[in-house]
Amino acid sequence: MKKTFPILPVLPDTIELIDTHCHLDMDAYQNDLDMVIQRATDQGVRRIITVGIDAASSRKAVRLAERYPGIYATIGFHPHNARQATDAALQQLAQLAESSSVVGYGEIGLDYVKNYAPRDVQINAFERQIHLARELDLPVIIHDREAHADCLALLRACGPLPRGGVMHCFSGDLQLAMAAIDLGLYLSIPGVVTFNGARMLHEVVRTIDLRYLLLETDGPFLAPVPNRGRRNEPKLMLYTAQMVAELKQLSLTEVARATTANALRLFQLPREYPV
Numbered sequence: 001m002k003k004t005f006p007i008l009p010v011l012p013d014t015i016e017l018i019d020t021h022c023h024l025d026m027d028a029y030q031n032d033l034d035m036v037i038q039r040a041t042d043q044g045v046r047r048i049i050t051v052g053i054d055a056a057s058s059r060k061a062v063r064l065a066e067r068y069p070g071i072y073a074t075i076g077f078h079p080h081n082a083r084q085a086t087d088a089a090l091q092q093l094a095q096l097a098e099s100s101s102v103v104g105y106g107e108i109g110l111d112y113v114k115n116y117a118p119r120d121v122q123i124n125a126f127e128r129q130i131h132l133a134r135e136l137d138l139p140v141i142i143h144d145r146e147a148h149a150d151c152l153a154l155l156r157a158c159g160p161l162p163r164g165g166v167m168h169c170f171s172g173d174l175q176l177a178m179a180a181i182d183l184g185l186y187l188s189i190p191g192v193v194t195f196n197g198a199r200m201l202h203e204v205v206r207t208i209d210l211r212y213l214l215l216e217t218d219g220p221f222l223a224p225v226p227n228r229g230r231r232n233e234p235k236l237m238l239y240t241a242q243m244v245a246e247l248k249q250l251s252l253t254e255v256a257r258a259t260t261a262n263a264l265r266l267f268q269l270p271r272e273y274p275v
């Protein structure tokens with residue numbers, strides 16, 4: 001990609017961005033979380049969804065969301081932790097969902113890159129959690145790494161998702177993008193879109209209508225250029241938004257407005273920023 005943005009792009013005051021996927025509970029933020037959130041707010045990334053990956057992080061996510069305005073939580077067992085998704089553990093997660101700060105279920109899915117849990121265990125945990133999300137009336141946050149075919153097959157077999165969901169950190173091609181949209185899912189675009197080699201993702205962003213796209217950091221991972229390789233944090237999502245704008249030949253404001261509206265709709269967040 002020819003273009004990089006060495007300086008953090010600036011949003012008009014009246015526009016907000018929503019980081020739909022970050023791991024604020026992780027150790028990477030433990031020393032300066034207040035500052036990370038403040039910097040995000042100052043840059044217009046005024047709301048952050050902090051995503052659970054196991055029982056402890058789901059609990060922490062809820063605690064953070066109850067402490068900070070503009071932070072929301074999701075709960076779930078990441079495919080890496082699929083072995084922990086016992087019936088008892090799922091029951092406890094379901095209790096957490098009673099908090100109004102819980103806006104989604106995930107991240108759940110399949111990861112065939114790391115294979116920290118055997119595939120059959122991952123598939124089983126994914127399926128049971130899709131059903132639980134439906135019972136809890138929550139949208140799903142799906143993690144799919146190199147598991148596209150199994151992921152789609154399972155989603156199709158599980159039937160409609162009344163609250164919809166999102167393929168987070170979207171890494172598939174145009175065909176997968178269309179299939180996901182057919183299933184009622186949004187595609188969430190990570191900082192990877194700023195990487196030079198991300199041709200497939202560039203094509204997806206160029207082609208897919210903005211009404212199906214969300215933005216995320218997946219912090220502390222996957223910092224966009226020019227911070228690639230360093231800790232990611234929500235304010236850096238401005239680089240991602242700018243690249244999406246560039247690829248779609250739209251303004252940053254148009255991208256912010258549309259992706260924020262999508263996030264508000266999917267996670268049923270209040271339209272007015274909470275104070």
Ligand SMILES: [Zn+2]
Nearest residue numbers: 107143168169
């Ligand atoms: Zn993930």
Ligand SMILES: [Zn+2]
Nearest residue numbers: 021051107218
């Ligand atoms: Zn994640």
